[in-house]
Amino acid sequence: MAMNEQILVATGGAAPAENFGTxxxxxxxxxxxxxxxxxxxxxxxxxPVHKAVAIQLREWMLSAGLEAKIDxxxxxxxxxxxxxxxxxxxxLGSHYDTVANAGHFDGRLGILTALVVAEHLQRTxxxxxxxxxxxxxxxxxxxxxxxxxxxxxAIAGHFDEDALARRDASDVSLATVLRKEGVExxxxxxxxRRPETLRGYLEVHIEQGPVLLSRGLPVGVVSSITGxxxxxxAIQGVAGHSGTVPMPLRRDAATAAAEIVLAVERRxxxxxxxxxxxxxxxxxxxxxxxxxxxxxxSLDVRSVDDATRSAAIHDIFAAIEEITGRxxxxxxxxxxxxxRASPCAxxxxxxxGQAVARAGVEPFYLPSGxxxxxEMFAGVTDIGMLFVRCGNGGISHSPLETVxxxxxxxxxxxxxxxxxxxx
Amino acid sequence: MAMNEQILVATGGAAPAENFGTxxxxxxxxxxxxxxxxxxxxxxxxxPVHKAVAIQLREWMLSAGLEAKIDxxxxxxxxxxxxxxxxxxxxLGSHYDTVANAGHFDGRLGILTALVVAEHLQRTxxxxxxxxxxxxxxxxxxxxxxxxxxxxxAIAGHFDEDALARRDASDVSLATVLRKEGVExxxxxxxxRRPETLRGYLEVHIEQGPVLLSRGLPVGVVSSITGxxxxxxAIQGVAGHSGTVPMPLRRDAATAAAEIVLAVERRxxxxxxxxxxxxxxxxxxxxxxxxxxxxxxSLDVRSVDDATRSAAIHDIFAAIEEITGRxxxxxxxxxxxxxRASPCAxxxxxxxGQAVARAGVEPFYLPSGxxxxxEMFAGVTDIGMLFVRCGNGGISHSPLETVxxxxxxxxxxxxxxxxxxxx
Numbered sequence: 001m002a003m004n005e006q007i008l009v010a011t012g013g014a015a016p017a018e019n020f021g022t023x024x025x026x027x028x029x030x031x032x033x034x035x036x037x038x039x040x041x042x043x044x045x046x047x048p049v050h051k052a053v054a055i056q057l058r059e060w061m062l063s064a065g066l067e068a069k070i071d072x073x074x075x076x077x078x079x080x081x082x083x084x085x086x087x088x089x090x091x092l093g094s095h096y097d098t099v100a101n102a103g104h105f106d107g108r109l110g111i112l113t114a115l116v117v118a119e120h121l122q123r124t125x126x127x128x129x130x131x132x133x134x135x136x137x138x139x140x141x142x143x144x145x146x147x148x149x150x151x152x153x154a155i156a157g158h159f160d161e162d163a164l165a166r167r168d169a170s171d172v173s174l175a176t177v178l179r180k181e182g183v184e185x186x187x188x189x190x191x192x193r194r195p196e197t198l199r200g201y202l203e204v205h206i207e208q209g210p211v212l213l214s215r216g217l218p219v220g221v222v223s224s225i226t227g228x229x230x231x232x233x234a235i236q237g238v239a240g241h242s243g244t245v246p247m248p249l250r251r252d253a254a255t256a257a258a259e260i261v262l263a264v265e266r267r268x269x270x271x272x273x274x275x276x277x278x279x280x281x282x283x284x285x286x287x288x289x290x291x292x293x294x295x296x297x298s299l300d301v302r303s304v305d306d307a308t309r310s311a312a313i314h315d316i317f318a319a320i321e322e323i324t325g326r327x328x329x330x331x332x333x334x335x336x337x338x339x340r341a342s343p344c345a346x347x348x349x350x351x352x353g354q355a356v357a358r359a360g361v362e363p364f365y366l367p368s369g370x371x372x373x374x375e376m377f378a379g380v381t382d383i384g385m386l387f388v389r390c391g392n393g394g395i396s397h398s399p400l401e402t403v404x405x406x407x408x409x410x411x412x413x414x415x416x417x418x419x420x421x422x423x
Numbered sequence: 424m425a426m427n428e429q430i431l432v433a434t435g436g437a438a439p440a441e442n443f444g445t446x447x448x449x450x451x452x453x454x455x456x457x458x459x460x461x462x463x464x465x466x467x468x469x470x471p472v473h474k475a476v477a478i479q480l481r482e483w484m485l486s487a488g489l490e491a492k493i494d495x496x497x498x499x500x501x502x503x504x505x506x507x508x509x510x511x512x513x514x515l516g517s518h519y520d521t522v523a524n525a526g527h528f529d530g531r532l533g534i535l536t537a538l539v540v541a542e543h544l545q546r547t548x549x550x551x552x553x554x555x556x557x558x559x560x561x562x563x564x565x566x567x568x569x570x571x572x573x574x575x576x577a578i579a580g581h582f583d584e585d586a587l588a589r590r591d592a593s594d595v596s597l598a599t600v601l602r603k604e605g606v607e608x609x610x611x612x613x614x615x616r617r618p619e620t621l622r623g624y625l626e627v628h629i630e631q632g633p634v635l636l637s638r639g640l641p642v643g644v645v646s647s648i649t650g651x652x653x654x655x656x657a658i659q660g661v662a663g664h665s666g667t668v669p670m671p672l673r674r675d676a677a678t679a680a681a682e683i684v685l686a687v688e689r690r691x692x693x694x695x696x697x698x699x700x701x702x703x704x705x706x707x708x709x710x711x712x713x714x715x716x717x718x719x720x721s722l723d724v725r726s727v728d729d730a731t732r733s734a735a736i737h738d739i740f741a742a743i744e745e746i747t748g749r750x751x752x753x754x755x756x757x758x759x760x761x762x763r764a765s766p767c768a769x770x771x772x773x774x775x776g777q778a779v780a781r782a783g784v785e786p787f788y789l790p791s792g793x794x795x796x797x798e799m800f801a802g803v804t805d806i807g808m809l810f811v812r813c814g815n816g817g818i819s820h821s822p823l824e825t826v827x828x829x830x831x832x833x834x835x836x837x838x839x840x841x842x843x844x845x846x
Contacts, residue, residue, distance in 0.1 A: 268670050
């Protein structure tokens with residue numbers, strides 16, 4: 001892997017303020033060469049591409065002077081030990097799997113930022129009062145098995161055993177895939193860290209939204225990771241001929257759904273730190289000349305405040321009842337997921353915020369609307385997250401996702417400064 | 424075909440007021456035995472099932488004492504000649520093809536009503552001042568080739584030559600199917616009747632809507648066949664993460680589509696003799712956690728008054744422009760069909776209305792929101808239509824479609840009475 005080492009060697013020795021960012025961007029583009037798609041980036045759990053990326057990450061960790069290994073579920077772990085053997089461990093993590101047609105930075109920015117910072121500490125001989133682990137989690141997006149957080153869940157002790165039965169698009173179960181790798185459930189359970197051995201968990205991640213961009217800030221401190229509730233809603237009306245049923249006699253499932261879509265939008269616009277989305281909307285077997293007899297939709301409501309989210313859902317359900325009653329249609333609502341919000345530890349927020357200020361940037365605290373690996377460690381240890389500004393209007397999960405080298409550099413310097421000030 | 428003849432013989436000799444309806448219902452159920460679906464009725468153009476139905480109709484016409492034949496495009500034509508050889512021809516028509524999972528009466532009620540009436544005239548020796556033709560049109564629904572009115576279009580001189588290139592679900596073109604039957608375009612063109620040979624066109628059809636049901640009337644006289652305009656609309660917004668993009672910054676294609684759906688409904692509710700339907704509504708590749716970047720929808724607007732329809736479409740397009748502009752999304756609109764309204768001839772409406780009154784029923788005039796074979800003859804000869812009440816809330820194109828024997832009987836008696844009073 002001469003070329004990769006060359007990347008590290010070529011820039012690793014220069015002053016960090018000049019070079020962290022450029023190198024992070026270079027490494028991210030380099031990792032994107034392995035993809036399951038001919039055009040665009042895709043890297044899903046335990047594909048050949050995924051394994052190649054893991055091997056590359058381990059090589060870079062070794063080159064950076066870390067102890068490095070790939071664990072049974074595919075997490076790549078680089079360790080920079082403390083001078084005190086009995087010290088606790090601080091984890092710097094994020095994920096290296098991607099969605100389909102992904103950007104180069106979602107997940108990977110956090111691993112690479114941690115990598116260059118750990119390498120800097122090792123090269124400059126700065127020892128910390130805790131062991132530092134850089135972890136590239138193998139799975140966060142849930143693309144292949146519709147089971148997210150497989151990597152971070154295992155380390156945090158939250159591995160979802162129900163996920164073993166889930167099947168990929170080729171009808172192969174996760175259990176089968178793991179068995180082929182020689183991995184059984186007890187080995188996964190053994191990956192879980194004991195909370196008393198952990199000093200904390202920090203994650204750098206692109207914002208995946210436009211807030212920092214609109215405020216002109218390179219980084220921001222995450223206050224809380226949003227809680228979410230997801231539903232599938234099926235509206236049942238009465239089909240009819242589009243030409244023969246007068247408007248007042250109709251029981252149109254799609255017009256009812258349209259009112260619900262707008263009710264969701266109106267209610268969530270009225271709230272603070274609240275978003276609601278109907279991402280799926282479909283009249284099954286719809287015909288141009290048939291009044292829709294049924295309509296299916298999804299609902300995703302998120303807030304960093306659980307009470308805010310619950311109140312919004314209560315109001316949305318009341319609106320659905322009013323709309324369907326008035327329109328003489330019915331709605332069946334099925335909850336498919338609910339996650340409480342995960343607040344970041346005040347001490348970690350303060351530590352990150354002070355480092356941001358020392359970097360000459362106004363400390364700004366914002367909630368995370370997306371879920372992140374950090375969630376898995378909430379309740380296990382103190383968690384903290386630093387967002388780096390996303391270009392291009394905040395687009396993510398897209399080839400249009402961008403981060404500038406300057407912003408990536410600020411992120412790395414803030415992370416380094418946070419670590420050297422943390423007890 | 425002993426059994427079929429038995430049906431005719433068993434009931435054909437009794438008093439018409441008692442038996443037309445029962446017999447029509449029996450014959451309709453009998454025809455439904457031939458189907459392309461194991462459960463439910465389906466009979467599409469030139470399938471083996473379709474040919475079996477044509478042969479049965481011809482047999483029944485022969486048994487009824489009519490001259491009968493099947494023409495090159497599959498129309499089944501039964502002729503009861505006038506005493507005057509040089510007389511004009513009055514056509515009684517409707518179609519015998521069906522949609523998928525159809526009811527037993529859409530189209531066929533009109534053929535069978537005409538059949539029993541013509542048989543009655545023949546048996547009782549009543550000659551008319553015009554030749555009477557009972558025609559079972561082979562194709563009206565457009566199911567197999569997305570090309571409706573193939574049968575009636577040929578007779579009316581409106582055969583759509585572009586339809587020859589259309590292909591069915593097995594990728595076989597209509598031209599290929601006709602060639603296998605030994606039918607070439609000149610033979611189809613030769614089926615067109617010269618307008619000066621026609622006395623008029625009358626069609627009995629189920630209403631396919633709830634208006635007669637809600638008014639408690641067994642039959643109604645059609646005033647006009649609706650005109651329609653159909654569009655495909657594609658909304659383009661910007662996709663985004665459902666958790667990270669604040670509500671005010673979104674450019675959600677589905678919420679824009681929802682507003683358009685409700686604008687169509689609101690505008691068409693406000694009109695008279697106006698209906699508007701969004702029958703297809705879909706977020707392509709929608710995901711529960713992605714803000715819809717695009718949304719596709721159909722639009723079908725109908726009115727018996729062309730100016731009413733045009734004004735509504737104008738207002739709907741203005742609403743689309745306002746909605747998409749305000750929401751910073753775009754809409755592309757493609758017209759896929761436009762038909763002018765076809766008014767029924769005042770003389771035919773009057774003739775039918777007077778017969779309705781003589782049957783002891785309040786004459787009621789209503790527009791047809793659905794298209795019918797009669798449309799093909801508008802502008803060629805005087806057209807008239809009689810609707811028979813549809814049960815079950817007016818449902819059609821469904822196994823739930825019903826007509827009572829009593830109502831079918833009123834329909835047949837009114838048709839017979841209209842014919843004997845027509846010069």
